Amino acid sequence: MTLAGARPGLGQAAEAVVVALARSGDDAAFGELVRRRQAPLRSLLRRLCRDAALADDLAQEALLQAWQTLPSLRSPAAFGAWLRRLAVNTWLQHLRRRPERTAAPAPGTDSPPPLVSSAPGDPSPRLDLDAALAQLAPLCRTCVVLAYQEGMSHDEIAATTGLPLGTVKSHIRRGSGQLRARLQAYAPSPGGPLPAEAGTPVTGACA
């Protein structure tokens, strides 16, 4: 298998062509798909599980599954959505194996952990989106991330996660409400735009 080295010409090929080659057992083509898709896949999983190492493990698992089941993919054009569904299913299976506890306020405190942090050597406060997401229940967070980061519609999320459409809508409504309420507290002025739009640096570091 030649995941590490690209074959000349594959890098410029349309994805449907590369997928078709990979389906026929071309390892270099599969390697090219991994190169193209690993960044968004890992980014999505990091946002979902808030742990970079675990996210990479799950991404590996999803890609291995993709390698095994790629010949069963009917439409090469649907590869992106298919791979994303594999990743989300891997995450949901992980949740079933090891149910995650939502980040709760520390004992003796009434408020949730602060959502701003400063990077070493950088005195400016940064809004930690992952810390805000950590306060959502895992399934709720999954729906919110798929909606806002991946731009998926409610129907697509329901199809991807296997949740009923009403549940997806309810998760997104509740999750975005909680997220907005928590993040709004850090806006420069009451009722003003969220810090990201106000120019405050935002970090995406996993909690």
Next chain:
Amino acid sequence: MSLGPGGQAPAHPPASEESTAALDSEIAALFQSAEEPLTAASQAAFCARLERDVRRLRRRRRLQSAVLALAAVLGVTGLILRSAPALARLANAAAWAGSAGLLHIGGWLVGPAGWSVSLVLGGALLWRLRTGRG
């Protein structure tokens, strides 16, 4: 989904009027601005690890295929040996029908030895087909 600069996937346009991204563009903008690009070293390490895992998986699949093929051949050979008297009668009948040439070969083919050779060859062919991806 097409890829943007640096291998990052751009946010999808709203797929329907119900798209949440359209309902709350501020949170969507916050998600986009919180994207952290992965370093080239991290991507290379990820690929190398995946390559190792694929090799390991491929070896395991080959071993499983070999064990399955061997078990199938042994099982069917055992069945043939159990029903050898009946096959021997069939072979004798074939030999009786003709004294030489193709009928002799036919008699050998329907005998236990012929069946075993056919099964081994068939098993090998199946194994090749099953591990065609490996």
